[in-house]
Amino acid sequence: MRRSPTVPLAATVIAATLLAGCSSSSTPTPQGASPTFSKPPITVGFLNPSGGPVPQPGTDTGVKAALSYINGELGGINGHPLEVVPCDTDTTPERAQSCANTFVEKKVVAVMDGYNLSSSAALPALTAAQIPLVGMIPFDSVTGAKAENRVFFAAPQASFLIGALQAFKAEGKKSVTLALVDTPSSHQTIDNLLPVLAKTLGISAKGIYFSATSPNFTAVASSIVQDNPDVGGLVASPSEAVCSALVKALRQLQYQGEIFTAACTDYIKSSPAQAAGGALYSSTWLPAAAKYAPADAQAELTLAQKYISAVNGGTAGYYAYGEFALFVTFAKALAAAGDADLTGPGVLKTLKALKDFPSFLGPKITCGSATSPNCTTQMLLFVVQPDGTAKPTTGTWITPVPQVLAVIPGAV
Template structure:
């Protein structure tokens, strides 16, 4: 576990496996007179399905929040990071550590097993806060959790809607083989396909020994109008699959979930492909509103300032998460800078302008998500990502209503 404090201090924590470190900020951090507000971070940087960009986003956000925003009501933000290795056992162990550390809230880093942390956190009245609940069990209920972005179902529904409206009739999408993935492929995708009237199939690839030539071959043989990924465990997965599909001369539209790095490495192969997102991305900056362009510039400044960091979708998403949390809590009274107070504050947000995202309203009795809106982009020949619509896509509410926790 690692801690990212507000002051330039490196210390050894009493807990075994914990260390204190500070990200390198682009600017100097102020001196704080108030005690820190400490949050936990379920960090999925290790294990078979890592999301290393999340760690980069957290470090960058701490630098920005403490360096430019002045912390939260004058309190520096401090993060206790715990590597979940994406397994339920580690998520549960991390939750117990967060309870011991008396954190105010826990940030979810797009974990596939975050639900394992919920019993301990809920008992201690520590809310789980995230962007997209990658664990479908976490996303199925609203108790003691708030997610600023849309549920998984929104991205599938929104994308399938857009594909169908563009005349696409068949879709084959791959997903890493985990228990959570089977909820999506085996249960969710068939229902969505039938409801929306599109032929959609799902296939799996191994988390530990993926063969993207075989995945690409399966997609190419079926020859769907759209082929690609439901979600990607890493940018490398997207690059490998796109390369394999192009080598097989697949002519359909390649869908790469939320990946963007492959566009820079091979824009010619990327052109014509599609990707979705919960927030605006740097590749789409030229098409974004002026205020969003300013936010992208700010986020890029801090993310690029993290030594050895991993930029990309997850870095920007996690950066946005902590900024949203900090700005929301900055409006709360001192008495609410606690676990129950944080949950109350977040659940009460109405038309809240999220960083790089839409305005959201939280507090649904049935969904932990504050919005169902998403963006879908098409990669252009110049390597930019252009939105397929003028604004945010709202998936069909009637379809989402059939999915627990979606609305």
């Protein structure tokens, strides 16, 4: 679907306002309010990772689309408009700290994490101000190792690695070589997490790094091909361009193993022939998997696609759908709580109390874990088909083996 949605005028005004300034790097001001609402706004911060050397393009598209839907079609959150204070990040701890200070100044009731690699740097200021951090996958493994003052609606990094490695082993694969952008949080994954998982699962796993500022994917592909693993690819991808470059380089070097592209999806459209047979993971159902999804997920994909497609100049992809799902799950959780306390501590209490709650595009979540910020350990693993669709390897959600998760700090 590539048509504009039919939404109330208020939602159209909201979207236009957001397009004018959501990704500005100047001192942010609240966005998304409408004069048609009689109740005071609920204001949240947004750590926007659309800039810097390791951007996650599409997150701001998802936010704009979600606000149009929430404040338009849903009528806000129990009559309260949802406002967003955006703050651009650049993967550095210093910038995350600066954004956190801005959010404290603006008195937001929660901060939404846009798959940031340095979100842990924002936690001290937010925790001191009793402002919870809310996200999908905690890309910063330090953030994902504890539960204090944070809630993440999708599985932690360990779940995706474990689920993928479980599936590869079930297919008879015995070795993997996976690359990751060279950042401090990446070393937590490659140096500490991957070896433990490999040993516990009984599979040979090697991690390699590539530069955030001047990556050489021919060299990365050569390293993978030299190892000749059964599976080669990415632990996580900083952008769709990285996936496209690595897949192209591996195909040019005639790599015969299974290519794992983390959460990338756009490269499938640009080159379905090269993508076919590759694997990717997700915390939500994706448009490419719509024909394999259950009816409720198909309906949610149609809705999300309608609003995301309406964002002029927006980037539609994994992160757009993920951020849309984050905001909608957040809004519906607060709405379901009725007259919940809308302060930071109250929002945290409401989210932590979620039990068997149907997340948007995701599984049912229970968020009361005392040892991790995650509300679920479930994930999806897809194999790209010759027609460009993505088929779940198991038909539904994969639950990583609890005994394996138990050996990972913060994973359960």
